[in-house]
């Protein structure tokens with residue numbers, strides 16, 4: 001989840017029995033990624049992974065650091081994973097590609113990924129124009145590929161987790177619910193907006209080309225809701241991270257979050273979130 005996915009949170013997820021994934025979407029310095037990996041390694045001995053977005057122009061250099069640091073599983077997203085698959089799999093690293101449609105999942109399978117993450121349109125952050133819901137996407141992807149499928153989008157509690165497994169997923173990827181965690185570096189105002197959200201609070205805005213971003217209703221986001229130009233500049237990346245996501249000056253920027261915000265009531269520790277999610281009783 002990019003910079004918002006800080007080493008402390010990644011380590012907490014792995015410590016609690018999950019598989020923490022360190023983001024690198026807006027990372028422009030391979031050495032900074034190396035230091036973040038070292039930070040996670042200092043906090044947990046349990047396995048964790050990293051995410052590479054194909055859109056990042058230095059993704060190949062970041063992949064090299066990931067290889068050097070001994071990470072064994074990488075999620076790839078936002079583009080054709082083929083070059084990264086070739087680079088990573090030569091060294092035995094497992095690759096899971098994030099797919100918003102069946103078509104993309106079939107292509108990722110052909111590119112040689114080990115698993116796909118079927119990410120529905122409810123999810124927070126960047127996605128394509130189709131916004132297929134998780135409830136339809138996950139079983140459709142399960143039918144279309146013969147490799148494990150991880151469900152993402154709209155999963156925030158035990159009900160969502162169990163539903164994902166019932167749809168055929170082997171596991172879940174969770175974003176929004178973890179932003180509203182104690183360990184996440186996100187500003188308290190960001191966490192509070194998630195906790196206060198209803199089912200209809202988040203919406204998709206255009207970010208150029210076929211890219212859409214699901215966001216919370218900040219003032220800027222509301223003004224962009226009807227803007228079709230896609231010319232939103234750094235309000236969605238770069239500046240927004242330091243000033244709004246972490247800095248708390250939220251209204252002049254955009255805050256990615258999923259529809260599942262409507263189910264999130266309270267900031268909790270990562271361990272509490274995971275324990276509640278995987279509990280066996282209702």
Ligand SMILES: Cc1cc2nc3c(=O)[nH]c(=O)nc-3n(C[C@H](O)[C@H](O)[C@H](O)COP(=O)(O)O)c2cc1C
Nearest residue numbers: 001002025077123124125153154174175176256258
């Ligand atoms: C603030 C934010 C940042 C994200 N950054 C990334 C990212 O850098 N790379 C990526 O593959 N997915 C990213 N995601 C998507 C999540 O990894 C996850 O698939 C998604 O949030 C799941 O849907 P949910 O928000 O309903 O849990 C991000 C999501 C959010 C909310």
